[in-house]
Amino acid sequence: QIKLVGILATNNTHPISNEDCSLASDDDSHGNELYSEQIANICSVDGITYEPWRVPPTRESIERAIQHANERLDVHGILVFYPIENLDSGDDNGGNGSARGPYKCQSTGVYYKSMDDYFRDMVSPEKDVE
Numbered sequence: 001q002i003k004l005v006g007i008l009a010t011n012n013t014h015p016i017s018n019e020d021c022s023l024a025s026d027d028d029s030h031g032n033e034l035y036s037e038q039i040a041n042i043c044s045v046d047g048i049t050y051e052p053w054r055v056p057p058t059r060e061s062i063e064r065a066i067q068h069a070n071e072r073l074d075v076h077g078i079l080v081f082y083p084i085e086n087l088d089s090g091d092d093n094g095g096n097g098s099a100r101g102p103y104k105c106q107s108t109g110v111y112y113k114s115m116d117d118y119f120r121d122m123v124s125p126e127k128d129v130e
Contacts, residue, residue, distance in 0.1 A: 004049070
């Protein structure tokens with residue numbers, strides 16, 4: 001069975017209803033939830049297992065989720081929902097919590113235009129479905 005994992009950075013632990021999505025203003029997490037639900041429906045029709053993983057919007061939580069999905073043998077594809085907005089403090093860029101760059105990864109010295117680019121590079125090429 002093919003399994004796709006969708007990683008959503010959100011403070012919500014439960015799916016957001018369509019009614020909540022229609023009330024959303026600039027919050028991309030609502031749009032990401034709706035998009036994730038559409039992917040789940042399409043995967044179901046095609047016989048693909050889809051698991052949405054909701055993680056807190058912190059650098060550490062997102063990194064852990066991506067690393068865990070990369071390592072799991074039963075996960076065949078990873079989809080990280082971008083843009084990741086409202087990233088909580090604790091990043092390597094002076095702790096400003098911004099998802100926008102430039103961002104310098106302290107462990108590698110590589111500069112990224114945004115945290116989204118950093119997370120995108122973490123996904124294993126063999127499992128990247130973006």
